[in-house]
Amino acid sequence: MAIMKSKRAELATAAVLMAPFIIIYGVLFIYPTIKMVQVSFTDAPLIGDGQFNGIDNFVRLWKDRLFSTSVWNTLYFVLLSVIPSTIIALFLAMGVNRLKGWLQSIVLACFFLPYILPVSVVYRIWAWILDKDFGIAQVLLAPFNGGTNINVFRDLPLFMPAAALLTVWWLIGFNMLLYIAGLRNISTEIYEAASLDGAGRWTQFWNITWPLIWPVTVLVLTIQLILQLKIFDQVYLFSRGGRVDATSTMVQYIYKQAFQLNHGGVGAAASLVLFLVIVIFSVLQFQLLRTRGGEK
Amino acid sequence: MSATSTATVPARLDDAAIARRQRRVRTIDKVGLVFTVLIVVGAILWAFPLYWGVVTSLKPESDVVKAGSALYPEHLTFDAYTYALFGTKLGLWYINSLATSIATTVIVVAMSAGAGYAISQLDFPGRRILWWMILASFMVPIQALIVNHYVLFNQFKAIPVIGPWMTINTLTAVVGPQLLAPVTVMIYKQFFDSVPREMKEAAVVDGANDFQLLFGIYLPMNWGITTALAIITFIAAWNNFLWPFLAISDEDKMNITVGITQVSDAFGVKYARDLATAILAGLPVAVIYLIFQRRVTQAIMLSAGIKG
Numbered sequence: 001m002a003i004m005k006s007k008r009a010e011l012a013t014a015a016v017l018m019a020p021f022i023i024i025y026g027v028l029f030i031y032p033t034i035k036m037v038q039v040s041f042t043d044a045p046l047i048g049d050g051q052f053n054g055i056d057n058f059v060r061l062w063k064d065r066l067f068s069t070s071v072w073n074t075l076y077f078v079l080l081s082v083i084p085s086t087i088i089a090l091f092l093a094m095g096v097n098r099l100k101g102w103l104q105s106i107v108l109a110c111f112f113l114p115y116i117l118p119v120s121v122v123y124r125i126w127a128w129i130l131d132k133d134f135g136i137a138q139v140l141l142a143p144f145n146g147g148t149n150i151n152v153f154r155d156l157p158l159f160m161p162a163a164a165l166l167t168v169w170w171l172i173g174f175n176m177l178l179y180i181a182g183l184r185n186i187s188t189e190i191y192e193a194a195s196l197d198g199a200g201r202w203t204q205f206w207n208i209t210w211p212l213i214w215p216v217t218v219l220v221l222t223i224q225l226i227l228q229l230k231i232f233d234q235v236y237l238f239s240r241g242g243r244v245d246a247t248s249t250m251v252q253y254i255y256k257q258a259f260q261l262n263h264g265g266v267g268a269a270a271s272l273v274l275f276l277v278i279v280i281f282s283v284l285q286f287q288l289l290r291t292r293g294g295e296k
Numbered sequence: 297m298s299a300t301s302t303a304t305v306p307a308r309l310d311d312a313a314i315a316r317r318q319r320r321v322r323t324i325d326k327v328g329l330v331f332t333v334l335i336v337v338g339a340i341l342w343a344f345p346l347y348w349g350v351v352t353s354l355k356p357e358s359d360v361v362k363a364g365s366a367l368y369p370e371h372l373t374f375d376a377y378t379y380a381l382f383g384t385k386l387g388l389w390y391i392n393s394l395a396t397s398i399a400t401t402v403i404v405v406a407m408s409a410g411a412g413y414a415i416s417q418l419d420f421p422g423r424r425i426l427w428w429m430i431l432a433s434f435m436v437p438i439q440a441l442i443v444n445h446y447v448l449f450n451q452f453k454a455i456p457v458i459g460p461w462m463t464i465n466t467l468t469a470v471v472g473p474q475l476l477a478p479v480t481v482m483i484y485k486q487f488f489d490s491v492p493r494e495m496k497e498a499a500v501v502d503g504a505n506d507f508q509l510l511f512g513i514y515l516p517m518n519w520g521i522t523t524a525l526a527i528i529t530f531i532a533a534w535n536n537f538l539w540p541f542l543a544i545s546d547e548d549k550m551n552i553t554v555g556i557t558q559v560s561d562a563f564g565v566k567y568a569r570d571l572a573t574a575i576l577a578g579l580p581v582a583v584i585y586l587i588f589q590r591r592v593t594q595a596i597m598l599s600a601g602i603k604g
Contacts, residue, residue: 013506014420017410022426024407024475029433032444039444046443047450095335098328103336109586110339113346116585116592117578118535118553124574125349128567134361136348169345177593178600201327223600230439233537237557251439251538258443259542267443275440282435 036275040268046258050265057269066245067270070253073160077231077249080164081171082224086217088168089175094209096176097183108180112173119170119233126166127153127238153238159247163234170234171227175220182216183209215288222285226278250274353377353571360567376572386573388548389555396470396540396551397533404477404529405522412484413510417496427485434478442542445473449543469543470551474533479599480525487518524595527588531581552577 040057044050061067096108114122129137132151141150152162186209194204232251239247248256250270258267352360353376354369380386414420415427446464449472453463462468495513504512515522540551547559556573585592 010418010506011420014414014418014423017414017418017506017510018426020403020407021411021481025429025433027448028445028473029436029441029476030429032441032448033436035444035447036441039447047447092335092338095331095338098331099335105589107335107339109589110343112593113343113582113585116531116535116581118581119537120553120557121349121574121578123557124570125345128352128571129345129348131567134365134567136365169342172342174596174600177596181597219600226437230437232439251442254440254443255542258446264443264447271440271443275437278437278440279435286431286435 036268036271039265040272042265044264044268045262046264046267048264053265057266058273060266061269061273066248066256067253069245070248070250073235073247074229074231074249076160077164077167077235078225078228080161081167081228081231082221084164085168085172085175085224086220089172089220090179090213090217092172093176093179093183097180108176111176114170115173117170119237122166122170123234123237126169130162154242156243156246159239159242163238163247167228167231167234171224175224178216178220179213182213186212218288219285222281222288226281226285229274229278229281349571350575353568353575355568357566357568376566376568377576379569380573380576384573385547385550385555385559386552386576389550389552390576392467392470392549392555393534393552396467396474397530399467399471400474400533401526401530403471403475404480405526407475408477408480408484408525409510409515409522411481412488413506413514415481416485416488417509417514418506430478430481433476434482438473438476439538441473442539445539446542465544465546465549467549470540470549473539474536477529480529483521483525483598484518487521488514491517520591520594521598523588524591524598527584527591528595528599531584531592534581 039050041052041054042050043053043056092111096104096111099107129135130141130152132138132149132154135149137152138149141152142148144150150158152158190208190212191204194208199207230251231249232255235247235249236252236255239252244252251274254267254270254274257263257270351367351369352365354372354374355365356371356373356375359365359369359371411426411430415423415430449462449464449469452469453459455462460466462472491514495517496509499509499513534551535553536551537553541554541558544550544554547555550558556570556577
C-alpha cells in the first residue's frame, strides 16, 4: 500500500517536473518538425494551406540553379572555415599552453573575446576594417590590386574567403578551448621521456601530440562542420546590396524561398534537405562522443 | 626542469652525451622563446580588430575618414556614443534584448533543472522515450525549422485574449524557439546522476519529498553548474540573430543585434557611430565574459561534451 502510494507520488512529481519541458518541446520542436515534413510535399505559401504536390518541390530544388549554387557555396564556406579554424586553433592552443600565469590569461582572452560577441558586432568591425574607402586593411590589400582599393565583399572571388577569414577570427576561441583542455590531459612525463630519448620538437609533435590530440581534432571538426553548414548571419549581412544570389547559402535559400518569394512548400523542402544532412553528421558526432565516453 | 631530468639520466651516459643533451636543452629553450614571442604577437594581431573598432568609435567622424588615420584617438570624443544612446533606438533595443535574454535564461534553466532531475532520479513510464527525444532534438538544426516556427507563431494570433501577445512581432515570439536547449537538460542529468546516493537516502529517511531534495540538495550541490549554464544561455540568447531577425519587423521590438544591422543603414555611412552602436551592443556579453571567465569556459566545454 505504502509502496503503491509512493509510486503514484513519484509519477505525480515527474509529471509536474516534466510538464514545462514536454509542452515546450511538443509545441516548438515535435509539431514544427512534423509540419516541416508535411508542408514540404505541398505547394503552400508561407502563410496558409496548400495542395499536396508529391515530390514536385524536391524536383524543383534539383533543377533550381540557385539551390545548387547555395549548396556549393555552403560546402565551399565549410571547407574554407572549418579546416583552417581547426588547424590554427591547435597551434595557437599549443602556444597558449606554454605560457603561464597572467600572460596566459591575457593571451587566451585576446583569442577568446571575439567568440563571445554577437555576429552584428563582428560584422560592423570587419565592415570597417575592410571598408573600400577608409578600411585599414586596404593598406595591405591595395598593393595587390595595382594600388587601388578593393571592395572585398563586392568582388565575387573574394567574398567567401573573406567571410571565412572573419569567421575563423570570430570562432577560433571555442576550438582553442577544447584543444587546451585536451593538451592538458596529455601527461608531461611522455614528453620528458621522449626528450630523454633525444626526440626533437617536430618528432614529439608528430609522434605524441598529434595522435593523442586526434580525438579532440575529430570533435572540433564535427562540431564546426555542423555549425558552419547552417551558415547564414555573416554571409547574409555582408551580401546585402550586392549579388545576393551569387553568394547564397542553404539557409539563405530557405529564407529567400519562404520569406521573400512566399514559397512555403519549397522552403520547407529545402529545410528538410538541410535537416537530413545535419542529422547524419550529428549522428556521427554522437557516436564519436559515445565511444569517447566509453574509453573513460 | 633540466635539474630533474639530469637527475634521472642513467649513470652510464658519458660526459659527451650529457653535454650534447644540454646543448639541445639550450636550443630548445631558444626555440621556445621564439614560440612565446610568436603567440604574443598572434594575440596582439587577434585583438587588433577589436581595438581598432573601439579606437575608431572614440574619434570625431572627420578624423575617422582622414587618410592615414592615427592608431589612437588624437581628439578623444564620446560624440558617437552620445549619438548612439540618445539619437537612436538603442535604449529600446537594449531593453528588448535584456527582457528576451533574461526570460530565455530563466525558463531554460528552470525547465532543464526540473526535467534533468526527473530523468535522473525518478522512475516513470516514458522516461526512456523522453531521454531519446532530448538526444534527438540535440541533433536537429533549429535553422531548419525557421519556416515552420514562423507559421506557428503566426497561427498563435488566432488564440483568444493572449494571442496578440505571442504572435509574430512580439517579444514572446523571440523567446519561443530559443527555449529548445536540450544540452542544458543533458548536463543537468549528468550532474544529478553523480550526486552521491547516500545523501538522498539520508534525506528521504528524514521524510524529504522530491521537491525538497531538488531544491535542498541537488540544486545547491550543483550551484556552480547552474550559474555556468545560466551565463551561457544568456550570452547565446543575447547574440542570437537569425530568429529574432525573422520574428520581428517592427523597429521598436527589435533586439539590439538585429536593430543595429537593420536600422543604422538609414542614416548613411557614419563609421564612428556605427561602431559605437556595435560596441555598446557587445559590451554586456564582453563584460559578463571577463567577470565570469572560468564559468563561461566550463559551460562551453560541457556543452561540447567535455567534462571540465
